[in-house]
Amino acid sequence: MTAELVQILLFPGFVFLFAYAMFVEWFDRKAYALMQNRVGPPWFQPFADFIKLMAKEYIIPRRANPLFFLLLPTGILAFVLTTIVCLPIASNRALYPFEGDILVVAFLLTAASIVIFLMGWFSNNPFTIVGGTRAISQMISYEVPLLFAILTPAILAGSWSITEITAYLRANPILLIIQLPALIIALIALQAKLERVPFDIPEAETEIVGGPLAELSGRGLALFHLATDIEMIVGVTLLANLFLGGFSANPALGLIEFFVKTLILVFILTAMRTVMARVRIEQLVLFCWHKLVPIALVQVLIAVLIKGWWLT
Amino acid sequence: MVREYKNIDAKLKESLENAFGDKVKVENPRPHRLNVTVSRDDALEVVKHLNEKHGLTYVSTITGVDAIEHYEVIYHFFLENTVINLKAIVPKEENPWVHSIYHIIPGADLYERENKDLLGIYPKGHPDPSRQTLPEDWPEGDYPLRKDWPAKERGIR
Amino acid sequence: MAEVKIPIGPQHPALEEPELFLLTVDGEEIVKAEMRIGYNHRGMEKSAEFRTFLQTLYLFERICGICSHSHTTCYILAVEEVAGLEIPERAKFIRTLVGELERIHSHLLWLGIAGHEIGFDTLFMYSWRDREFVLDILEEITGNRVNYGINTIGGVRRDIPEGKIDDYLKALDILEERCQYYAKLAFEEGTLAARLSGVHYLSKEKAIELCACGPMARASGVATDVRFEEPYLVYDQIPFNLVTYDSGDIFGRTVVRVLEVIESIKIARYCLQNMPPGEYRLEKVPKKIPEGEAFSRYEAPRGEDVHYVRSDGGENPYRAKVRAPTMQNLLATMESLKGSYIADAPIAIASMDPCFSCTDRIALVRDIRSGKESRIRFRDLSKYGKGGER
Numbered sequence: 013m014t015a016e017l018v019q020i021l022l023f024p025g026f027v028f029l030f031a032y033a034m035f036v037e038w039f040d041r042k043a044y045a046l047m048q049n050r051v052g053p054p055w056f057q058p059f060a061d062f063i064k065l066m067a068k069e070y071i072i073p074r075r076a077n078p079l080f081f082l083l084l085p086t087g088i089l090a091f092v093l094t095t096i097v098c099l100p101i102a103s104n105r106a107l108y109p110f111e112g113d114i115l116v117v118a119f120l121l122t123a124a125s126i127v128i129f130l131m132g133w134f135s136n137n138p139f140t141i142v143g144g145t146r147a148i149s150q151m152i153s154y155e156v157p158l159l160f161a162i163l164t165p166a167i168l169a170g171s172w173s174i175t176e177i178t179a180y181l182r183a184n185p186i187l188l189i190i191q192l193p194a195l196i197i198a199l200i201a202l203q204a205k206l207e208r209v210p211f212d213i214p215e216a217e218t219e220i221v222g223g224p225l226a227e228l229s230g231r232g233l234a235l236f237h238l239a240t241d242i243e244m245i246v247g248v249t250l251l252a253n254l255f256l257g258g259f260s261a262n263p264a265l266g267l268i269e270f271f272v273k274t275l276i277l278v279f280i281l282t283a284m285r286t287v288m289a290r291v292r293i294e295q296l297v298l299f300c301w302h303k304l305v306p307i308a309l310v311q312v313l314i315a316v317l318i319k320g321w322w323l324t
Numbered sequence: 325m326v327r328e329y330k331n332i333d334a335k336l337k338e339s340l341e342n343a344f345g346d347k348v349k350v351e352n353p354r355p356h357r358l359n360v361t362v363s364r365d366d367a368l369e370v371v372k373h374l375n376e377k378h379g380l381t382y383v384s385t386i387t388g389v390d391a392i393e394h395y396e397v398i399y400h401f402f403l404e405n406t407v408i409n410l411k412a413i414v415p416k417e418e419n420p421w422v423h424s425i426y427h428i429i430p431g432a433d434l435y436e437r438e439n440k441d442l443l444g445i446y447p448k449g450h451p452d453p454s455r456q457t458l459p460e461d462w463p464e465g466d467y468p469l470r471k472d473w474p475a476k477e478r479g480i481r
Numbered sequence: 482m483a484e485v486k487i488p489i490g491p492q493h494p495a496l497e498e499p500e501l502f503l504l505t506v507d508g509e510e511i512v513k514a515e516m517r518i519g520y521n522h523r524g525m526e527k528s529a530e531f532r533t534f535l536q537t538l539y540l541f542e543r544i545c546g547i548c549s550h551s552h553t554t555c556y557i558l559a560v561e562e563v564a565g566l567e568i569p570e571r572a573k574f575i576r577t578l579v580g581e582l583e584r585i586h587s588h589l590l591w592l593g594i595a596g597h598e599i600g601f602d603t604l605f606m607y608s609w610r611d612r613e614f615v616l617d618i619l620e621e622i623t624g625n626r627v628n629y630g631i632n633t634i635g636g637v638r639r640d641i642p643e644g645k646i647d648d649y650l651k652a653l654d655i656l657e658e659r660c661q662y663y664a665k666l667a668f669e670e671g672t673l674a675a676r677l678s679g680v681h682y683l684s685k686e687k688a689i690e691l692c693a694c695g696p697m698a699r700a701s702g703v704a705t706d707v708r709f710e711e712p713y714l715v716y717d718q719i720p721f722n723l724v725t726y727d728s729g730d731i732f733g734r735t736v737v738r739v740l741e742v743i744e745s746i747k748i749a750r751y752c753l754q755n756m757p758p759g760e761y762r763l764e765k766v767p768k769k770i771p772e773g774e775a776f777s778r779y780e781a782p783r784g785e786d787v788h789y790v791r792s793d794g795g796e797n798p799y800r801a802k803v804r805a806p807t808m809q810n811l812l813a814t815m816e817s818l819k820g821s822y823i824a825d826a827p828i829a830i831a832s833m834d835p836c837f838s839c840t841d842r843i844a845l846v847r848d849i850r851s852g853k854e855s856r857i858r859f860r861d862l863s864k865y866g867k868g869g870e871r
Contacts, residue, residue, distance in 0.1 A: 048606040138487050142506075142823065209600045210672070218598045218827045221493065289676045290600025292824045293509060354562075356711055357776070382692050384778065385804035387789045400776055400787065405710055409776055431692025433812060435804075442526075457519045468527050475527060 016107065024101035026093065033241035034058045039275065040244075040282050047286045058241075065234035073135065073227050080134040085228070085235035088127040092243045095120045100175055101249055102270035104182070104261040109175035114166060117174065117250060118159060124243055125151045125205060128214065131236075132224030143223020146293055147214035150204060153300035154211075158201035160308035164194040165254045167315040174250070178258035188257055190318065194311045195255040197304050202247045203281055204296065206240065210288035211296060248277040329405050333358055336378065336406060343373050358408045364397075367412035368423035371399070375428050378403060383425075386435035388443035390471045395445060397422050399432075414445060424450035442469040484512070489826055491520050497594075502815075502830060506823050514818040516811065529801040534560055534770055535634055537798055544803060546627045547590065550576075550583045551781035552788070552803065553632040558713055559790040560634060560798075562775035564767060569760045572636035573714045578752040579623060579631050580714070581745045585656070586615045587782035588738040588745075591834045592663070595735060598828040599676050611659050614652045621645060636762025646753050653753075657746045664739045667732075677732035681829035683817045684729055693813040695784020695806050696741065697833050699725045700733035707780035719751050731832040738834075769796055781806050783834045807835050 019025055037058040045052025072081045098113035100106045106113065125147065132144025166172060168187050169180035181187055204211035215223040225236060252258065252273040259266040259273070291299070336358055337350045348370065349361040362370055374380040384400040384407075395414040400407060414420045424447035425432050436447035437456035444467035447453055455462075467473060485506050491499040499520040505513035525544060529537040537556070544552045554576055561568065589612040596604030616626045621642055623629035631637050667673060683693065688701040698705050706723050708716040724740045726733040774791040784806030793799040810833040818829055 048603050049610055050606060138485050142485065142487065146509075209602075212600060213824070216600065216824065218600070219824055220487075286603050288601070288672050289596070289604075291672075291676065292822060294822075295675065381689050384692075384785065384787045384809070385789075385802065387800070387802040389791060389800045398789065400789070402710075402778075407711070407776060407778065429692070430690055431809070431812060434808060456517075457522055459519065468524065473527075475531065 019107055020096070024103070025096060029093070029096065029101075029242055029245060030238070033238060033245055034062070036245055036274070036278055037241045040278060043279060043282045044286055047283070062234050062238065065237070066231055068230035070230040070232055073137070075136040076227060077134040077136070080130060081232070084127050084131045084134070085232040085239070088124050088131075088239040089235050089242070091120045091124040091127065092239050092246055095246045098174060099246065099249055100178060100253055100258060102259055102267045103263065104175070104179065104258055104266065106175050109173050111176075112172045114162060114172055114174050114177070117246070118162065121205065121243065121246065122151070122155060124239065128207075128224050131228070132214075135224065135227040137227055139220040139222070139226045140224050143214045143216075143220050143226065146216075146220075147207070147224060149293055150207075150211065150213055150296060153297045154201040154204035154304075157197050157300055157304035157308045158205065160305070160312055161194040161198035161201065162250070162254055164191045164308075164311050164315045167312065167319055170319065174253055178253045181254075182257045185257060187318075188255065190314065191255060191311065193307060195251065197308050197311070198251055198255065199277070199280060199284075200304065201300075202251065203284055204300075206244050206247065206281070208281065209285040210291050212290060213293050213296060216290060244278070244281075245274065248274045248281075251277055329356070331355055331406070332404050333406055336374075336403070336408070339377060340370065340373070343377075344370065356406050358406055359411065360408060361411045361413065364412050364414045364422055367397075367399070367410065368425065368428075370410060371401075371425050371428055374401065374403065374408070380408075381429060381431075383429050383432045383435070386432060386439055388439040388445055388469060390443065390469060392471060395420055395443065397439065397445060399425070419446060420444065421446040421448045423448050424453075426450050441467075443467055444470065487823060487826075489830065496827075496830070496835075498835075500835070502818075502826070504818070504823060504826055509822045509824065511818055511821055511823060511826065514815050516815055518808075518811070526801055526803060529798055531797065533768070533796045534792075534798060537801060538632060538634065539630065541801075541803065542628050542630055542632075545805070547587050548583065548781045548783060548786070548805075549628045550579050550631065551779055551786050552805075554580060554714075555777050555779035555781075555786045555788040556790065556801065556803075557632050557634060558779065559775040559777040559788050560770060560792075562777065563773040563790060563792050564634075564770045566635055566763065566766070568636050568763060570715075570757045571640075571759045571761045574752050574756050575622075575637045575641060575761060576632065577714045577716065577719070578641075578749055578756075579619065579629060579637075581749040581752065582615050582619050582622075583629075584745045584782040585742050585749070586612055586619065587834070588742045589615070591738060591782075591831075592735070594831055595731075595828060598831045601673070601676075604673075608663070611656060614656045618649050618652060621649075633762060633766075635766040636760070638762070640761045641753075641756065646756075649753055650750060653746050653750055657743060660739060660742050660746070664736070664743065667736055667739055673735075674732055677735060677828070678728070678730055680731045680825045681814075681817045681821055681832055682730050683813055685727070687816060688729075688813060691813040691816060692809055693784075694809045695781070695834075696734055696737045697784065697810050697813060699723075700737045701729040702727035705785070707778045707785050711778055713777070713779060715752075719748050721748050721751075731828060734832050769794060770798075783807060784809060807833065810835075 021027065038053065038055050042052040072078050095117045097108050098106050098116050129144040129147045132140040132147065165177050165181060169177040171177050207215050215225065225233065228236060256273050259269045333352050333355065337352060340348050340350050340360060347362060347366050351359040353359060380401055380403045382402045384402055387398040389396040394416055397412045397414055399410040401410060412422055414422060422445055424436055426436065434456060436450055437453055439445050440447060440453050441455060441457045487504045487506055489502040489504060490496050491501050501517040503515040504511045525540060529540060532540060538553055541552045541556050542549045589608045593605040593608040596602065619629060620626050623631040623639065631639060683701045685702045688698045688703050694705060702725055704723055704725050709723050721744050724737050724744060726737050770792040772792055772794040776789045779786045786806055787804040789802035790798055791800045814830060814833045818826065821829060
């Protein structure tokens with residue numbers, strides 16, 4: 013019991029994820045800055061931002077719903093942190109693996125996106141409401157290709173547990189090449205889920221001044237930002253598990269493998285936001301349904317055929 | 325290398341003098357400039373004439389001047405390398421007005437409203453001459469660009 | 482969803498200056514666009530009546546931080562026409578040179594802002610980095626990075642520094658290479674075109690009807706450019722091209738501006754290479770300007786800038802009228818906003834390169850509750866700046 017508590021609280025739980033979230037945010041911002049010919053922030057900047065925001069007053073606007081305004085920032089953090097129970101982080105085994113936990117992780121990440129919509133809705137401000145509705149339209153566009161993409165390794169491995177899928181793919185690395193298109197789709201969908209350029213349509217500060225988060229301040233904003241950072245880590249860890257063969261059982265090797273694989277994926281996401289302009293919502297919807305979904309379906313079909321003829 | 329330009333000053337001058345005779349006074353102070361002076365009532369006709377006969381569509385701006393004895397509303401048009409400064413003389417009266425040229429040149433909208441705000445010259449026939457330049461709570465009938473406006477007391481230095 | 486009114490401004494991250502655009506949206510589509518200008522009205526035209534011609538020049542320098550040279554040159558052309566002054570050839574070249582450098586700096590600034598509006602911050606960083614070349618040259622020639630204050634009645638205040646022309650030419654070469662690259666990028670890169678094509682469409686007919694000017698009109702295929710229509714300074718000697726594009730959308734405006742930067746570099750290079758020797762200002766300039774009136778046009782980076790000056794024979798202008806290009810383009814912008822998406826509103830408003838400080842020109846701060854006017858006097862302001870002591 014104590015060991016598990018330590019695992020949940022310290023490593024690979026809250027404390028580790030918090031520290032790594034700060035590092036990844038710095039890594040993202042620094043790489044972004046260097047690619048733009050800028051200096052970029054010092055390594056402690058995300059941490060300093062977090063402390064500063066936590067120390068600020070939490071203002072609840074008169075028109076907002078105070079209950080939800082207090083609940084939602086904690087809620088989104090809870091949703092993304094719960095995923096660590098089912099997700100192997102820096103090891104080959106999750107804390108509590110069970111058959112079907114891949115769907116739990118997908119569900120929790122979707123719940124986090126819905127919290128963003130609720131945040132916009134209960135802030136009751138034209139900008140936040142427009143932002144919230146945009147978040148929903150964006151969600152129904154990228155969720156489908158994202159689910160199809162993570163379905164591919166599940167079909168290949170014949171399991172609904174992340175730990176088992178990873179173990180199976182590690183044993184058969186040739187399959188990783190087959191599901192490369194799924195990885196690309198998943199990366200694009202993840203960028204949309206994280207609401208980063210070019211898919212930062214719900215937040216779009218030059219159009220709707222930050223969208224659902226426009227009314228947030230102080231602690232709420234700090235928790236939201238933290239949750240977004242952890243969501244990014246959870247996302248890339250999930251992809252590293254499903255598409256890059258997961259991490260070694262050896263603790264030291266596993267940690268190194270974890271850092272390398274997640275940072276590569278984060279770097280791809282950063283590069284994506286450096287070279288692209290924000291798309292419009294209807295461009296995103298068309299792109300997801302006309303391009304990503306068909307490719308993902310073909311990928312799933314290929315996976316089914318391979319599973320049916322070759323692997324059995 | 326000096327580029328040559330088509331000059332239609334003379335043609336425009338002749339056309340205006342033929343059409344309006346004594347009502348207009350046309351001067352040509354330098355190439356590509358035509359200063360036309362008319363009374364307020366004829367200004368609209370002159371604009372119509374220029375629009376129909378010469379295809380005038382472009383207004384640069386409309387200047388309102390308080391010339392002590394009267395107001396002047398100067399329309400600055402531009403037509404094929406020639407600037408036409410159409411000066412409409414508006415007599416000093418309680419509620420000075422000019423004919424709006426909005427229906428002929430929609431681009432004049434903002435300038436007519438600006439003149440109404442700052443100089444108090446009402447554009448007759450404008451569909452929506454609402455307040456444009458000055459704040460909403462600015463008192464009615466307080467026109468800063470008139471020469472009798474107490475600028476020193478109001479803080480202009 | 483019911484109709485929602487989205488205010489863009491008076492304070493909004495997409496606007497650099499306070500101005501209100503009230504957009505009525507149905508979902509994502511704009512069904513009605515209203516605007517309210519005047520938040521920046523500083524009463525410059527009135528206060529010019531209480532200043533001498535020279536003081537007014539430096540007042541008009543402060544109409545706008547970006548196109549300050551345009552406003553002063555336009556004003557001074559009118560004043561010199563009234564006064565009947567013929568300025569030295571070298572002064573004309575220096576004015577043209579500064580004017581073109583200003584155009585390069587303004588267009589690159591716009592390119593950066595446009596990039597930021599569409600969430601493309603990399604473009605923003607790159608174009609603002611390259612803008613530094615021009616700002617450095619401007620600083621060396623005029624002494625200031627913005628609000629150059631180079632014009633004076635009867636010429637310019639400073640000569641080009643000795644032996645620096647080669648350095649400037651070199652910097653312009655690098656800049657031209659970069660701009661060629663951006664132009665290539667604009668045509669070949671997919672995402673920028675996908676984001677900007679067809680957005681905020683302004684047809685040629687509408688552009689003519691609503692009297693659009695500058696790059697906005699040129700991107701709709703209207704060949705209007707004061708430098709061609711009515712050459713002032715030395716533009717009738719300089720070979721350069723009029724850039725037009727007929728797509729009528731924001732992509733067209735981007736292309737027009739990038740290509741115009743390249744043309745401006747050519748003009749600036751021509752000015753530097755063919756700068757005639759001699760005086761750069763008149764020795765004696767009358768303080769009193771004879772009675773008369775003049776109307777001058779100038780192609781500012783944003784379009785046609787227009788000044789009207791009337792003198793009654795005294796030291797102060799009787800009337801000085803300013804009309805900035807943004808004012809001229811507002812109607813066309815509002816018209817085109819209808820039917821586009823809110824996602825496009827910021828870039829659509831930005832695409833006319835708005836300068837509301839230019840558009841509005843009274844430092845009267847009214848206390849709405851008491852209806853009393855309150856102003857900060859300069860004395861109080863300097864006291865405030867020194868930390869409230871004395």
